[in-house]
Amino acid sequence: MAFYQPQQAAHQPNPDFFVEHVDAPQPPQMGTREAAKMIARQRQEIIAGELSRLAADEYLEDIMNHMRHMEDETLPDANLIDMQREIQWYMRPYLIDFLIEAHAAFALLPETLFLTVNLLDRYCSRRVVYKQHYQLVGCAALLIAAKYGDKKDRVPQIHELNNMCCGLYDAGMFAQMEMHVLNTLEWNIGHPTVDFFSQLLIAEEQDKVEVEHMASYICEIALYHRDFVSTKPSVMARSSLALARAILGEPEVNDGEWDHVENLTLLTLSRHLHQPSVALARKYSSPHHLCVSKKLAAFMAHQASIARAQSGPPSPPSEPAKQADIYSTPQKGHGAVQGVADGYMTPPITPDGSGYANGPKEQYYPVAPRCPVTPSPQPHHVVYQQQHLQQRYAAYPHDPMGQMV
Template identity: 55%
Template sequence: MAYMHPQQQPHAFSAFGYCDSYFTENHDDDDGLYARAANERERARGVAKMRQRTLAEELSRLTADDYQEDVLDHMERMEAETMPDIQSIEIQTEIQWFMRPYLLDFLLEAHHAFQLLPETLHLAVNLLDRYCSRRVVYKRHYQLVGCASLLIAAKYGDRKERVPTIRELKSMCCSLYDDDMFTQMEWHVLQTLNWIVGHPTVTSFLQLALTEVSFDPELEHMSWYITELALYHKDFVPVRPSVLARSSLALARCILARPQSRCSDWSARYDPQVVLSLSNYINQPSQALLRKYASPHLSSVSTTIEMFLRQQAMLAQRVVQSTPTESNAMDVEPTPATSVYLTPQTPQKGGYPNVPIGVLTPPITPDKDFCTANAGYGVNQGLVPRMNACTPTPPPSVEHQHQMQYGVPHYVQQPQFVQ
C-alpha cells in the first residue's frame, strides 16, 4: 500500500487526532497544521487560567466584603500594640533626629534598588523605631540597625527572590560592618521585639481606603509619596498608620483635584491637623524621594507636586498684588501722616521673610501665631500667611482735631488688638 500524506487521509487523520511529536514528518506541511493546533491548545490553556483567576478574585472579593469590618478592627488593634514610643527615642544619648533623614535616604535607595514592596519600607522603619524605643543605639550602629530592620521586613512579607543578601547589604554599607554583625543585629532586633514583627502599615490601610473608589494609579502613587515623606519627620512617628493613611489620601485628592470621600466612607474620617502638618512639609522633600517618584512608573508625582506648588505661588502672588487695589477701592478717609504716632493704631505683624510659597491651607484654619517662625510651621514651611482682618482706622474726631491744633492729647486710649 502506497504512503498517503495526512492531508490525503482526512478520515484517518481525524480518527487518530493530532500528533505534536518532534519526530513526526511535518516539514512538508506548508499550511502549518500542527503549529496551529499547538497554538490553539496554548490559547485554550490561557483562557482557562484567566477564568480561574477571575473566579478566584471574585470569590476573594466577596469574602473580603463579608469580613472587612472584622479585619479592620483587628488591624487597628494591632497598630496600637506595635507603635513606637517617641519619648523613649527622645532620650537617646548618641542618635539625634537630624540623623534620621540620612538613614532614611539610604533605606529608601536600598528599597528601590532591590524593588521591594511598598509596605516593606514602612515595616522596616517601624521595626527601627520600635527597637530605638527599647534599646540604647550607638551612632556607629545606627545604619546597621536600619539594615537589619530592612532585612527582617523583606523576609517577613516580600518576595523571596528579592530579599537582599548580607553580602549585598555589606557592599551598600561600603564594608563598614562584617557579615557576622548583620546576623547578630538581626537576631538582637527580633529578641528585643519579642519576635513580634507583624505591623499593619500605612499602605495596608491605603489599600482598604482605595477599594472604596475605582482604580486610580496616580492617586495611589501620590498617597505613597506623601506617606514616605512623613517618614522623615518625627512629628508623624506617634501618628497611627490608619490616621496617616486617611490624611495622606485626603491631601493627595486635594493636590490632584479629585473629589473627596463621602461622609459615610471609612477614608473620610481623616485628621485635619495631620493634613495640615503634611501640607506644611510637602515643599521640603528629600532628593532621594524626588528622584524615586520622578519615574513614569510612579506617575511622576514629584513633578506634579512641583507644578502644583508653582501654581499656588502664582496665585498667592496675585492675591498679594490685588490687596492694595481692593483697599483703595474702599471709601475710607486716610489718616493724616502727622497723626500716626498720636492716635491709637491697630498692631500689625511684621513682614515675612522671602520664602517659597506652597500649599493651600487645609479646611481647618490655624490659630493665632501659627504662621510665626517659632511655631515650626507656616512661613518656614511655605504656607501662604493669612492676612489679618483689621478694621479701618476711623476718621479724626473733634477731640482729635483739638489735639492736633494745640498739641495736647485730649485723652489716652489703650491699643485695641483685633483677633
C-alpha cells in the same frame, strides 16, 4: 527560511537552485491527562478566588478590628526615641534616604519600606542605639521586612547590604543585629502599614492611579519627620489621600466628619511638602510613578506665588536670618556631597566622629562618606563574647554591639 528562486514553469524544475524550508517550531502536544489537570487547576483557582471574596466580605469587620488593634500595639513612641543619647533626629533623613535607595535597588514591595521604618522606630523606642550602629539597625529592619512580606528571590543578601554600607560592618554583625531586633520586638513583626489602609480606601473610593501615586509620595515624605513617627497608619492613609486629591484637583470625598487628630495630621502634612528629599523626589519623578513629584513641586510653586501676590511686596529684613530644617534633606544637594554619584549615601554614623564638626549639633550637618560602589572586604574579623553581652544587656537595654573584643 527560503532562498530566492527565479520563476520557472511548474513542469520544468531548475536543478541549479534549491529551496530550504524550515518549519516553525510546534508547541509540544499536550496529552489528555495534562489538559484535564490544567482545566481542573483553573477551576480550583476560580473557586478559591470566589471563596476568598465571600470570606473577606463575611469577616471584613473582624479583620478591620484586628488591624486597628495591631495598629495600636505596633505603634512606635517618638517620645522614647527622644531619650536616645546619641541618635538625633537630624540623622534620620540620611538613614531614610539610604533605606529608600536600597528598597528601590532590590525592587521590593511598597509595604516593605513602611514595615522597615516601623521596625526601626519600634526598636529605637526600646533600646539605646549607638550612632555607629544606626545604619546597621536599619539594614537589619530591611532584612526582616523583606523576609516577612517579599518574594524570596528579592530578599537582600548580607554581602549586598555590606557593599551598600561601604564595608562599615562585618557580615556577622548583620546576623547578630537581625536576631537582636527580633528578640527585642518579641518576634512581633506584623504591622498594618499605611499602604494597606491606602489600598482599602482607594478601592472603596475608586481613586485614580495618579492619586494613589501622589498619596504614596506624601506618605514617604512623612517618613523623614518626627511629627509622624507616632501617627497611626490609618490616619496617615486618609490624610494623604485627601491631600493628594486636593493637589491634583480631584473632587473631595465626603466620608464623614474628621476628628481633631486627622485634621492636625492633614495640616502638618501640608507644611512638610515644600522641601522633600532629593532622592525621594527623583524616585517619584519617573514615568512609572506618573511624575507626581514634579506635579507636587509645580503645585507648591503655584501656591507660593499666590501667597506672595496676596501679601504684597515683602519688606527687606534687618538681618538675613536663615534657619535650616533639620528634619529634611535638602542640604544633601549642597556642599561637599553634591555630585557624588558613586556608592550609596549613608547616614552620619562614623564611629570615631571624624565626620562631625566642633560645636552644637544643631549648627552643622555631617557629611556622608564617599565610597566606591563595591568596596574591598575588610581583612579583620570581630569576635563577640556572647555570654558577657547577655549579662550586660539584661540589665542595660543597649544594642548588641555595645561591647566588642
